[in-house]
Amino acid sequence: MVKEVIELFIVAILTIFVVLIIIIDQVKEKNKSRLENQSIIYDEQNINRFRRIRFPFIMCIITFILGCLLAYTSIGMPFGKDFFIVLLASYIPFIVFLILTLLCYYLGKKKQIRFICKAITGILVLLLFYYYIGVIFIIGFLEAENPVTDLKYYKHQIHGTELTKVFPKKIPENVENIKFYYAPGILQAGTNYMLYYVDRNMTMEKFDKKYKSKAIWIGHKKEYKEKEGLLVGAFSLTPANYKNEDDFIIYLVDGKCDDSGYCNHGKFLLSAYNEQTNEVIFRAEYW
Numbered sequence: 141m142v143k144e145v146i147e148l149f150i151v152a153i154l155t156i157f158v159v160l161i162i163i164i165d166q167v168k169e170k171n172k173s174r175l176e177n178q179s180i181i182y183d184e185q186n187i188n189r190f191r192r193i194r195f196p197f198i199m200c201i202i203t204f205i206l207g208c209l210l211a212y213t214s215i216g217m218p219f220g221k222d223f224f225i226v227l228l229a230s231y232i233p234f235i236v237f238l239i240l241t242l243l244c245y246y247l248g249k250k251k252q253i254r255f256i257c258k259a260i261t262g263i264l265v266l267l268l269f270y271y272y273i274g275v276i277f278i279i280g281f282l283e284a285e286n287p288v289t290d291l292k293y294y295k296h297q298i299h300g301t302e303l304t305k306v307f308p309k310k311i312p313e314n315v316e317n318i319k320f321y322y323a324p325g326i327l328q329a330g331t332n333y334m335l336y337y338v339d340r341n342m343t344m345e346k347f348d349k350k351y352k353s354k355a356i357w358i359g360h361k362k363e364y365k366e367k368e369g370l371l372v373g374a375f376s377l378t379p380a381n382y383k384n385e386d387d388f389i390i391y392l393v394d395g396k397c398d399d400s401g402y403c404n405h406g407k408f409l410l411s412a413y414n415e416q417t418n419e420v421i422f423r424a425e426y427w
């Protein structure tokens with residue numbers, strides 16, 4: 141919650157700053173325009189001022205929207221240095237174009253200055269494509285290195301018809317030892333979703349009734365022979381990993397592999413239940 145407040149505060153301050161400058165300038169212009177003999181001149185000045193800032197001002201709007209979209213992906217990241225790097229990287233183009241817009245607005249009376257403003261804006265626009273490619277990669281890497289584990293972001297990350305075939309739309313009440321994990325994929329690393337908890341009210345009969353009709357395969361991990369390598373990471377990121385995996389009954393809802401022979405690329409979506417310990421696991425991975 142603190143991160144969202146800071147992010148919104150920064151965006152609000154920047155927006156208010158721009159609006160105040162424009163309002164103050166307009167008030168000055170209105171006061172001057174009260175002089176009848178000067179009104180036409182001031183109107184022409186306003187038109188000319190807008191003309192000389194319209195290109196960088198339009199880019200301000202575009203980069204602000206793109207910055208919001210990039211910053212949105214950081215929701216749920218642990219609060220720290222990497223979060224601020226993502227936030228800063230998202231809004232650097234907006235800040236640059238904002239400064240350029242203000243400089244052109246106040247210093248662009250001379251023709252040479254206006255030409256320089258247009259030239260700088262044009263060069264920056266050409267560089268934006270390469271900048272955003274690099275930023276998307278950096279943000280993806282930082283988000284992969286800083287997985288979302290805070291339960292309050294569960295609903296933000298678990299959505300859509302595919303994931304909710306298995307994952308609950310909200311974490312049930314009266315469950316214990318809840319653990320949640322989400323990390324986006326980058327390069328060879330896959331996108332991972334995991335929810336784990338202990339439900340004392342769950343029974344094998346209830347679990348089977350809920351997931352049997354959705355499953356394409358049901359059984360223990362060691363019994364799965366259809367697609368070699370598909371379920372290798374079925375219990376990774378969970379407390380059951382390499383411990384009591386064989387005690388869980390897996391309900392595989394979706395599973396696909398490439399033609400490499402060992403699932404170098406693929407995906408799975410599953411739920412699993414341990415009747416002895418009442419442990420419940422939901423897992424999805426795309427790689």
